[in-house]
Amino acid sequence: MTAEMDASKLMKQQVGKAAADRVQSSSIVGLGTGSTTAYAIQFLGDRLKSGELKDIIGVPTSFQAEVLAREYGIPLTTLDVIDRIDIAIDGADEVDPQLNLIKGGGAAHTREKVVDTLAAEFIVVVDSSKLVDKLGSTFKVPVEVIPMAYAPVMRAIEKLGGKPELRMGVKKAGPVVTDQGNMVIDVKFDSIDNPAELEKTLNNIPGVLENGLFVNTTNLVLVGEIKDGQPSVREIVKG
Template sequence: MSTELDPTTLMKKQVGEAAAARVQSGSIVGLGTGSTTAFAIQALGERLKSGDLKDIKGVSTSFQAIVLAKEYGIPLTTLDEVDRIDIAIDGADEVDPQKNLIKGGGAAHTQEKIVDAFADQFIVVVDSGKLVDKLGTTFLLPVEVIPMAMSPVMKAIVALGGKPQLRMGVKKAGPVITDQGNFVIDVKFDAGIDNPAELEKTLNNIPGVLENGLFVGVATLIMVGEVKDGKPSVREF
């Protein structure tokens, strides 16, 4: 089946499978969101079905993760019912050399940050195109905002030097609505983000902001998929 996939899709599948291979029986697993993470969830389900993996439970970061976990037979639990997450597997939209991330392309970054930060080990699965020297240079920074606070939050972001825009739905009239029922403001910083740790705290201190897509000091391991000469490969840093 995998031989029928194009090299890029096959690469994502290999990265997802490599991350899933690190999960041990008896683990509580954070299940991330996105195309590469979907392959990891599929691989976990296949390991369960074959008997290679036993007694795991998943904690989802989004409705997408819930649907996939159910499709592939992964039992789900919640943060209310567990006292730990052993390992989380999730994607990213940008990764810098210090393993800091921008996430939120799927508007699930609030739940993702809760689950990923709570995990003893957080594995990030990305393709090489997500690697950047400086965050904010190729991807806008998502900020989840309570709807009534949209205008004052956007003004506060402009005062910080950002250029905010409300994320609009695709094939849907109106803005994107998060799983929490909020809006997402995507912010451009022309020169990128010089101090991700400081900006993460500053944005979250603006009244009306629920969470932003900067993940600083959270990732344990980055697994990078690449396609060279038409052949997919996986490396770690």
């Protein structure tokens, strides 16, 4: 198992580095959330420290990303101060052949969607296990909901044919609470035939803040793979 884990870690490092290498000096960079993106943040910090990269500013999508960025010496800003984001790097839980995504395994999808859709270029970093033929195959759709509305929202989702469950904490009692102080409902759909339509429908339910379907937000996915025991990075470009 350790050899496999090492290979998986190497693969995440490679793909994180490949994304960090695409960032240019004087860029405003959206910093995503999750284990693969964490390596991208680390490599951005390394490039800054070595002087290879200058004057970048990060916009974190979560408290986790903020802590990591500070640890690696990346200066941070907020959306009320800047008027653009040049490039965003973020992971995904599923990627379909049209490069539509499901995100939100780390419950940060609302802030991620704000930052990633504002970016002129949004690069998705994943390992090959995240590639699916159809969204919803392996991962539920996370829906962020204000606490008072979680029960009616779950009933509304059931009417749409989804099977909702409130996401519970792993090492704490009670539900997961997002950085915005809300709850997350994970929804299993038997088949997501039209992700764009479902994204809108879910967001129109009163009490829903945002959901984890990201449709038409990226043109580039970097996929980490293991070939003959060696990590490699493959590009999938839309169109």
